[in-house]
Amino acid sequence: MADKLKGKKVIFVVGGPGCGKGTQCERIVAKYGYTHLSSGDLLRDEVKSGSDRGKKLTEIMEQGKLVPMETVLELLRDAMIAKADTSNGFLIDGYPREVIQGTEFESNIKECDCVLYFECSAETMTERLLGRAKTSGRVDDNEETIKKRLDTFYSATEPVVSHYEEKGKLRKISAERPPDEVFTDVCKVLGER
Template structure:
C-alpha cells in the first residue's frame, strides 16, 4: 500500500497516462529527435504547403465571405456544397478531407494523431484543423468566397477560428433526422472505403455531433446567423431550398449572387 492506494491501481493509472503521452506527445518528440539533415529535408518537402508568419498576417482574411456548412454526419453537406461551388463561385474546403489528406501525407507530424481521432469519432485538436483550413484559404488568394464544410465541430473551434482567421458570415445548417443519417452512412460505407463509415464509428460520431457540434449551431442561431435547410424531400428539393437561401444571403450582403470573374 502507498498513501492508501493499491499498487495495482497506481500501475494502471501510470499505464493510462503513458498511453496518452505516446498518443499526443510522440509525434512532437519524434520531430525534435530528428537529425538536422532530416529536419532540413522534411522542411524542404513542406515549404510549398506552409506559409510564413508574415504571409499569414498580410493575407486579407477579413475581406473574405466565409460560410460554415454544418449538419449531422451524412446530411449532404459535401454534395450540396459542390453544387453551391458551381452556382455561386465558392471554394469548397472540407475539414474532414483536409485532415484525411494530412493524415496520409508522408512527412506529416500529425498523421498518427489524426488517424486516432477520426477512427474514434473524436474532434481533432483545433490548432491542427484551423492551420489546415487557413493554409487552404491562402492557396486560393483570388477567391473571396469560401464554404467551410464540417467545421467548426465545437464552440472552442468556432471561437479559435474567428479569433485567429476571420468571422463567418453565416452557418448553412442541413437539418436531417438521425434515422435518415444512419441509413445514408451505412449505405455509403459499402463503397466509400472510409475508416469511420461503420456502425461503431458512426455511433461515436453521432455522440460527438449532438454533444459538441449541435451547440455550435444553437449558438450561431441565437445571433441570427443560421440558415436552416431541411433535408426532407428529394435531393433536388433540398438543393433548391439551399440555392434560394444562399442567393438571399448575397443580396443581404450587398453582393451579386453569381461571382464575377
C-alpha cells in the same frame, strides 16, 4: 492575412455525418464560385500524406474523437490563403463542431457571414453512411463508428447551433429531402448574402 481574405464570404456548413453537406457544397461551388473546404477532407489528406501529424490523426479518427482545434485551424487557414486569389468565398464544411472553434476561427481567420445547418434524422444519416461505406472504403463508415460519430456530433453541435442562432447567423435547411429540393433552399439563403 486579413487583407488576402478581405471581401471574401465565409459560410460555415454544419450537419451530421451523411446529411448531404458534401453534395450541397459541390453545387454551391459550381453555381457561386466558392471554394469548398471540408475539415474532414483536409484531415484525411493529412492522414494520407503519412506525416507524423497524419499518423496521430488516424488514431483520433478511428476512435471517433474530435481532432485538436489548433490542427484544424492551421489546415483551414493555409487552404484559404492558398485559394484566396481565385475564390468568391469559402464554404467551411463540417466546422465548427464546438462554439470555441467558431469563435477562434472568427477571431484568428475571418468572421463568418452565416451558418448553413443541414438538419437530418439520425436514422437517415446512418442509412446513407452505411450505403456510402460499401463504396468509400473509409475507416469511419461502419455501424459502431457511425453511432459514435453521431453521438459526438449531437452533443458537440447543439451549443454551436444555439450560439449562431442567437447571433442571427443560423440558416436551417431540412436535409431529409432529395438533393435538388435541398439546393433550392440553399440558393434562397445564398441570395440573402
